[in-house]
Each structure stands twice: as structure tokens, then as C-alpha cells.
Amino acid sequence: MTRIAVGGLWHETNTFATPPTTMEDFQVLRGDEIPHQLHGTRTPIGGFLDWASAAEVAVVPTVFAWALPSGIVGSDVYETLASQLVEEITRPRADGVLLDLHGAMVAGGCEDVEADLLHRLRRTIGSTPIGVVLDFHANTSQAFVNAVDVLSGYDTYPHVDVYDRGLEVGELVMRLLRNDVEPSRVIVQPPLMIPPQAQATALGAMSEVMRRAHDAERDPAIVNVVVAAGFPYADIPCAGCSVVVTSNGGPGLARGVADELAQTLWDARDQFRVAQVPPDEAVAQALRVADGPVILVDSADNVGGGAPGDGTVLLEALLRARAKGAVISIVDPNVVTAARQAGEGAVITADVGGKTDARHGRPVPVRGRVVRLQRSDFAYRGSYMTGRRVQAGWAALLDVDGVLLVVRERKVMPFDQEELKVLSLEPARCRIIVVKSAIAWRAAYGSIARAVIEVDTPGVCAANLRGLPYRHVRRPVVPLDEGVRWSVRE
Numbered sequence: 001m002t003r004i005a006v007g008g009l010w011h012e013t014n015t016f017a018t019p020p021t022t023m024e025d026f027q028v029l030r031g032d033e034i035p036h037q038l039h040g041t042r043t044p045i046g047g048f049l050d051w052a053s054a055a056e057v058a059v060v061p062t063v064f065a066w067a068l069p070s071g072i073v074g075s076d077v078y079e080t081l082a083s084q085l086v087e088e089i090t091r092p093r094a095d096g097v098l099l100d101l102h103g104a105m106v107a108g109g110c111e112d113v114e115a116d117l118l119h120r121l122r123r124t125i126g127s128t129p130i131g132v133v134l135d136f137h138a139n140t141s142q143a144f145v146n147a148v149d150v151l152s153g154y155d156t157y158p159h160v161d162v163y164d165r166g167l168e169v170g171e172l173v174m175r176l177l178r179n180d181v182e183p184s185r186v187i188v189q190p191p192l193m194i195p196p197q198a199q200a201t202a203l204g205a206m207s208e209v210m211r212r213a214h215d216a217e218r219d220p221a222i223v224n225v226v227v228a229a230g231f232p233y234a235d236i237p238c239a240g241c242s243v244v245v246t247s248n249g250g251p252g253l254a255r256g257v258a259d260e261l262a263q264t265l266w267d268a269r270d271q272f273r274v275a276q277v278p279p280d281e282a283v284a285q286a287l288r289v290a291d292g293p294v295i296l297v298d299s300a301d302n303v304g305g306g307a308p309g310d311g312t313v314l315l316e317a318l319l320r321a322r323a324k325g326a327v328i329s330i331v332d333p334n335v336v337t338a339a340r341q342a343g344e345g346a347v348i349t350a351d352v353g354g355k356t357d358a359r360h361g362r363p364v365p366v367r368g369r370v371v372r373l374q375r376s377d378f379a380y381r382g383s384y385m386t387g388r389r390v391q392a393g394w395a396a397l398l399d400v401d402g403v404l405l406v407v408r409e410r411k412v413m414p415f416d417q418e419e420l421k422v423l424s425l426e427p428a429r430c431r432i433i434v435v436k437s438a439i440a441w442r443a444a445y446g447s448i449a450r451a452v453i454e455v456d457t458p459g460v461c462a463a464n465l466r467g468l469p470y471r472h473v474r475r476p477v478v479p480l481d482e483g484v485r486w487s488v489r490e
């Protein structure tokens with residue numbers, strides 16, 4: 001029976017974020033814990049597992065380590081996880097390997113983790129086929145593309161197709177084992193970084209790029225097309241968007257398709273700009289909307305992009321406006337502890353948020369009643385990673401002059417309405433919901449939002465990339481430099 005090793009190492013690294021990411025930040029599943037926790041979920045590994053049972057191949061679960069997006073991963077952490085993964089994959093002498101990777105992981109001393117990991121693996125498993133699923137925010141590189149056999153990338157942002165990409169790569173590895181396909185991969189990377197706020201795949205210029213990519217995939221000689229919008233908050237040479245096309249037989253056809261799509265991205269560069277409203281004006285606009293919820297997008301403090309989730313600029317604006325019925329979440333474990341000591345019903349005073357660094361506003365003094373105090377763990381029920389459990393830790397719901405302030409022990413990505421429902425808040429009845437997210441919040445609240453206002457807040461995930469202290473990304477690059485010229489024909 002064919003044996004396929006399954007594992008992964010998943011982290012989106014924001015090199016501007018502090019503090020560094022430690023081993024404690026990673027959740028590590030080993031061996032049977034992988035199917036136990038992920039079988040039946042709409043995740044890439046859930047896809048690998050369902051593909052394997054349908055194809056009647058044996059799965060050898062190895063190691064899957066993942067952490068929420070955050071700062072640079074410690075070099076010792078990466079060394080430990082990578083060597084464990086390589087060892088576990090090498091030991092069982094599998095016929096093929098399926099990996100769930102992000103594509104934008106950066107560790108101390110290693111800027112391109114995915115390429116490094118695959119080259120290490122190659123040294124031990126030789127030509128055994130490796131199939132990889134990447135995030136839409138992958139910063140792909142030639143070194144990575146050289147080391148992989150077949151790959152797929154999420155086609156959606158919000159990422160609601162990740163399970164299908166798992167199925168797809170499983171099938172591609174099977175085709176390789178049957179000698180059914182002879183893949184040639186071509187990567188083209190225009191000098192362009194796109195802020196996540198402009199990457200929604202159902203909207204604007206990016207939707208047109210994805211439509212063309214899917215058109216190209218109709219050609220039976222094209223195995224698949226991966227458009228990676230990239231993660232601009234990783235200050236590394238290969239940060240930015242890229243196109244990887246895999247064709248069957250020879251690279252000629254892949255080259256043509258990759259060139260055309262890269263040129264389409266480049267030609268749309270002026271459309272990847274984001275219009276934002278100052279915080280006080282955004283709150284005033286939201287309060288003028290008769291019916292909620294109005295979504296105030298605090299994308300600079302995107303907890304799904306490595307920001308701390310303790311940004312306070314919008315909290316201050318809501319308190320100044322006495323925005324009754326507005327809901328905002330702030331990460332502050334010390335305040336959660338203080339609320340637990342005081343108990344439900346107590347009135348507490350505390351300086352909330354703004355404690356991770358100086359980029360996300362200052363700690364804000366509040367006086368509020370503890371309305372609710374509980375563990376806030378939940379399982380995704382919506383379209384994002386359905387079935388996956390979230391260890392959200394304790395949360396305290398404070399009423400501060402009518403503003404509902406959710407103080408969290410840990411960062412929680414607002415990609416599913418359960419993040420508020422678990423606290424007995426009904427999102428559809430909230431007047432204003434602040435989301436610390438760029439686009440992925442749409443998977444949770446897109447269908448119930450009465451209005452959406454993009455707010456100009458500060459932070460390590462700011463839409464204006466020119467405000468960030470880049471040092472390592474290749475130059476020139478749009479939007480950091482003026483007058484950049486590029487063409488696929490050069």
C-alpha cells in the first residue's frame with residue numbers, strides 16, 4: 001500500500017512585530033494527534049486526510065506545528081521544529097510527502113524558511129515526491145520552487161478554499177507516483193508588494209487576476225496556477241506577489257501563463273491602494289448609520305497578520321464619542337487577571353492595551369463594569385477552517401460607558417462569529433464591531449455588515465507600507481519606490 005507522510009510547519013512572520021515568536025507560541029501535533037484533531041476539519045490537512053482515505057493510501061502522520069502570525073521565530077525554535085519534522089518524515093520511508101506550509105515564515109538567521117525546510121528534506125529523502133499547500137500570503141522564491149515537486153496555494157482571501165487545496169495536492173502527488181504527470185514549474189515575481197487590504201479575491205483588481213488564473217487552468221497541459229498575493233510585512237528580499245505556474249511536459253507553456261499573469265498584477269499596481277478614514281471621523285460616520293452592524297476595520301492591528309491586537313487608537317475614539325453598543329476586542333492578559341480577581345459585576349479601573357510596543361497607541365485608562373468573565377474557546381463554524389478548535393483563553397467583557405470592551409488573554413482572529421457568540425454577544429444586533437483584521441473578517445461578518453469603514457490606524461500591518469522601516473526587501477519595489485519600471489520581456 002502506498003504510504004504518504006503528512007505534516008507541516010505554519011507561521012506567517014511579521015518581521016516588524018515584537019516580541020519574537022517562541023516555542024510556547026507554537027501548537028505542536030505529533031503522530032496520531034494530527035488525524036485526531038484535524039480529520040473532518042476544512043483545513044489543508046483535513047483535505048490531505050480525506051484525499052488519502054478516498055485514494056486508499058496509508059497516511060503516516062508526522063509533525064504539524066503552527067502558531068498565530070507574530071514576530072520573527074527564534075532560530076532555536078525553527079531548528080528544533082524543522083529537525084523533528086525532517087526526522088519524522090524520513091523515518092517511515094514514505095512514498096510521498098504532503099506538507100501544509102505558509103510560505104511567509106521567517107526565523108532568526110533564515111529568511112526563507114520554506115525553501116530551507118524543503119532543501120533539508122531533499123537531502124534526506126532524495127527524489128521522493130513532495131507536495132505543498134501554501135497560503136495566499138506566501139512570499140515564494142525560486143529556491144522554494146526548485147525544491148518542491150507539486151504545490152497549490154489558496155485561491156481565496158478570506159481563505160475559504162484551503163481544504164480543497166489539500167485535496168488537490170494529494171491528488172497531484174498521486175499523479176506523480178503514477179508517472180501521470182511530468183511537472184515543470186515557473187515562478188515570476190514582479191517588483192510589487194500589495195497591502196493585504198487590497199488583496200480580497202472577490203473584489204477589484206485581484207478578482208480579475210484570479211479569474212484569469214482559473215481560465216488558464218482550463219488548459220489540460222497546465223497542471224495548476226498559484227497566484228500568491230504575498231505578505232508585505234516580512235522584510236525579506238522575496239517579499240511580495242508572485243505567480244507560480246506548473247505545466248505538464250515542459251516549461252514553455254508555464255512560462256507564457258506566468259508571464260501574462262505577472263504582467264496583469266503589475267499593470268494593476270495603481271489599483272492596489274487603500275482609502276482610509278481617520279479614527280474620529282470613522283466613528284462619527286458609523287454612528288450616523290441607522291442600523292448595525294457597521295464594521296470598523298482596524299487593519300493596522302491585524303491579529304491575523306502578526307500585530308499584537310492591543311492597539312487602542314479606535315478604543316479611544318469610541319470612548320470619546322460614547323459610542324454605545326460598539327464592540328471592540330483588546331488583548332491585555334493583565335487586565336483579564338484584574339477582572340478575574342474583582343469578579344463579575346464588579347467595577348474595575350485599568351489601563352488597557354497599548355503595551356506591546358509604541359506602534360499601536362498608548363494604554364487607555366478605563367473604568368468599567370465586568371459584565372462577563374469566562375473562558376472563550378470555540379470551534380470555527382463558518383466558512384473559515386470549519387471545525388478547527390481555537391484556544392482563545394479567558395476573556396472579560398467590560399461595559400465602559402456603553403462601549404462593550406472585550407479584554408482577551410490571547411489574540412483571537414475575528415474570522416468567525418463564534419468569537420463574539422461564545423461571549424453571548426449577538427453580532428447581528430451589535431451597532432458597531434471593530435475588527436482587527438484586513439480582509440479575513442469578511443468570512444465572519446461580511447454577510448451581516450450594513451456598512452464597512454476602513455480606518456487609518458497605526459501599526460505593524462498598516463496599509464501604507466511606506467511608513468514601515470524596510471531594510472532587506474529587494475529594491476526598487478512598488479510602492480516603496482517611485483518610477484519603477486518592469487516588464488516580463490526584460
Ligand SMILES: [Zn+2]
Pocket residue numbers: 135136137159
Ligand atoms: Zn493568509
